[in-house]
Amino acid sequence: MSMYVSTRDTAEQAYPYSHAAVEGLDRDTGGLFVPRLTPVFSEATLQSFVDQPTVTIFTETKSLFAGDSIPTDVIHRIAEESYSKANFPYAENGIITPLDELQPGIYKLRLSDGPTGSFKDQALLPLGGELDFFMAKIRRMMAMLGGTSGDTGSSGESSIKGRERLWLAMLSPKNGMAPFQSAQMGALSGGNILNISVEGAFDDCQRIVKALKRTDEFGGFGAVNSINWARIASQVPYWISGYLQACEGEVGKPVDFVVPSGNFGNALAGYIARSMGVPIRRIIIATNENSVLDELIQTGNYRRRDSQITSSPSMDIGEASNYERLAFDVLERDPTRLKAYMGKFATGGEVRFEDFGLPNNYLQKFMNFDSGVSTHQDRLATILEIFKASGNKTVIDPHTADAVTVAMRKQQHGVPIVCLETALPVKFDATIKEALGFVPKRTDPRFIGLEERVDAEQTFRRAENSPEAVADILREELALAGLSSYVARG
Numbered sequence: 001m002s003m004y005v006s007t008r009d010t011a012e013q014a015y016p017y018s019h020a021a022v023e024g025l026d027r028d029t030g031g032l033f034v035p036r037l038t039p040v041f042s043e044a045t046l047q048s049f050v051d052q053p054t055v056t057i058f059t060e061t062k063s064l065f066a067g068d069s070i071p072t073d074v075i076h077r078i079a080e081e082s083y084s085k086a087n088f089p090y091a092e093n094g095i096i097t098p099l100d101e102l103q104p105g106i107y108k109l110r111l112s113d114g115p116t117g118s119f120k121d122q123a124l125l126p127l128g129g130e131l132d133f134f135m136a137k138i139r140r141m142m143a144m145l146g147g148t149s150g151d152t153g154s155s156g157e158s159s160i161k162g163r164e165r166l167w168l169a170m171l172s173p174k175n176g177m178a179p180f181q182s183a184q185m186g187a188l189s190g191g192n193i194l195n196i197s198v199e200g201a202f203d204d205c206q207r208i209v210k211a212l213k214r215t216d217e218f219g220g221f222g223a224v225n226s227i228n229w230a231r232i233a234s235q236v237p238y239w240i241s242g243y244l245q246a247c248e249g250e251v252g253k254p255v256d257f258v259v260p261s262g263n264f265g266n267a268l269a270g271y272i273a274r275s276m277g278v279p280i281r282r283i284i285i286a287t288n289e290n291s292v293l294d295e296l297i298q299t300g301n302y303r304r305r306d307s308q309i310t311s312s313p314s315m316d317i318g319e320a321s322n323y324e325r326l327a328f329d330v331l332e333r334d335p336t337r338l339k340a341y342m343g344k345f346a347t348g349g350e351v352r353f354e355d356f357g358l359p360n361n362y363l364q365k366f367m368n369f370d371s372g373v374s375t376h377q378d379r380l381a382t383i384l385e386i387f388k389a390s391g392n393k394t395v396i397d398p399h400t401a402d403a404v405t406v407a408m409r410k411q412q413h414g415v416p417i418v419c420l421e422t423a424l425p426v427k428f429d430a431t432i433k434e435a436l437g438f439v440p441k442r443t444d445p446r447f448i449g450l451e452e453r454v455d456a457e458q459t460f461r462r463a464e465n466s467p468e469a470v471a472d473i474l475r476e477e478l479a480l481a482g483l484s485s486y487v488a489r490g
C-alpha cells in the first residue's frame with residue numbers, strides 16, 4: 001500500500017495518495033508529502049517497458065503511487081485522455097516524448113509537444129482528471145487558486161477547463177507575461193476558469209495567494225503548484241521512458257540526464273525514478289543566473305537570494321521548494337532534523353550540510369547529482385550552435401538551451417546524455433530572435449496567429465495589488481458560478 005508522510009510531521013502520520021493530491025501542502029505542519037516507501041521496479045519489469053506506449057508506462061507507474069486511491073482502470077482512462085493524439089499530435093508509436101539526437105551523444109527528450117508547449121502539460125493534464133475523480137467520489141466541488149508567471153497558468157487551465165467539479169482562479173502579473181502566454185491563458189478564460197491580472201509582479205501574485213490561503217475563507221482552496229505530490233508522481237513516467245529510449249533496449253546501461261531547474265520538481269521526479277530502480281546515472285542540474293541549486297550541489301550551502309529576471313524566466317527562483325523532499329532523504333528521513341535544517345534556512349537565509357554533520361559535497365558524492373550554470377550569452381550561443389548543427393532546422397527554447405549548454409560541458413565519452421526539453425521556442429520569440437537574428441515561422445496550427453486570435457485583455461479581470469482586492473473578485477465570481485460550498489479535505 002502506497003502511503004504518504006509529511007516531511008515535517010514528527011508523529012509520522014500516514015495518509016493515502018488522495019489526501020496528498022487534494023491537500024498539496026500538509027496544512028498541519030507545513031511539510032511536503034513524500035511516499036513512506038518508494039516502490040521499486042525490477043529490471044525485468046523495466047525491460048518489459050521498452051517500446052511500450054506512454055499510456056502503459058504511465059498507468060503501471062502511477063498505480064504504484066496511487067495505491068487504493070484510484071482504480072487502475074481509471075488511471076488508464078485518465079492517461080488515454082491526457083496523452084491523446086489530439087493533445088500530442090507528434091507522438092511516435094504511442095510514445096508522446098520521443099528522443100531526438102542534437103549532437104553526437106547529446107539528446108533532447110521532447111517533453112513539450114502538449115497543448116500549451118510546456119513540459120508542465122505532462123503532469124498537469126492528468127492532475128485535472130485525478131482531482132475530478134476524487135471530487136466525484138465525495139460529491140463535492142473543488143475551488144483552486146494559483147499564481148503563475150506563464151507556463152503553469154495555461155497548462156493548469158487547459159487541464160481544469162470544462163471539468164464539472166473543479167473551478168480555478170489564476171493570478172498573473174500585469175507586467176511580465178509574454179504576449180504569447182497571456183493569449184494562451186486568455187483563450188481559456190470563462191466557464192470554470194477565471195484569470196485575474198494583478199497590478200504587480202509575479203512575486204506579488206505569490207504573496208497574495210499565500211495570504212489568502214492563510215485565511216479561513218480561502219484556506220481550503222486547492223493548489224496546482226509543483227509542490228503537489230500528484231504532479232511529481234506524474235513526471236516519473238517520462239524519466240523512465242527517456243531512459244529506456246536512450247539505453248537503446250539495454251536496461252542497466254548508464255545514461256546521464258540534464259534538467260533545466262527552477263523549483264526542483266522535474267529533477268526530483270528523476271531522483272524518484274532512480275530510487276525506483278531506473279539505472280539513471282548522473283542527474284545534472286542546469287540553472288540560469290539564479291544559481292541557488294548550483295551553489296547547493298557544488299558547495300553544500302543552500303542559500304536564498306533575490307531572484308533576478310533572465311531570458312529563461314521559468315527558472316528565475318530565489319529558493320527551490322521541492323528541494324525539501326531531497327533534503328528529507330539526505331537527513332535520513334528524520335522530521336526533527338529536517339525541521340531544524342529548513343528552519344535555519346528560513347531564519348538565516350542559508351544552511352550548510354556541515355552544520356548537520358554531513359560532508360558539503362554530499363549530493364555529488366553520495367547521490368550522484370552534479371550541476372552547472374548557463375548565462376544569457378551561453379543560451380544564445382547554444383541556440384545558434386544547435387540550429388547550425390542541424391542544418392538550420394532545430395530551434396530549442398532558452399530553458400532547454402541552458403540544459404544543452406551544461407550537457408556540452410559535462411558529457412562523458414560513451415555515456416548518452418539526455419537534456420529535458422521544458423518548453424517550445426515559440427513561447428520566447430524575443431530571445432530566439434536575439435540568438436538567430438530572426439523568428440522562425442510558426443508551423444504548428446495550434447500556435448499560428450495565437451496573439452491575434454485572442455484579445456487577452458478582454459478576458460482577464462483586473463485586480464489591485466492586494467489580497468483584499470483579489471478576495472472581493474473571488475467572492476463575486478464564486479457567487480456567479482453558484483459555488484456556495486466548495487472544497488473538501490482529502
Ligand SMILES: *Cc1c(COP(=O)(O)O)cnc(C)c1O
Nearest residue numbers: 151262263264265266314422423
Ligand atoms: C517550470 C519550468 C521549469 C522549472 O521546472 P522545475 O520543476 O520547477 O524545476 C523550467 N523550464 C520551464 C520552461 C518551465 O516552465
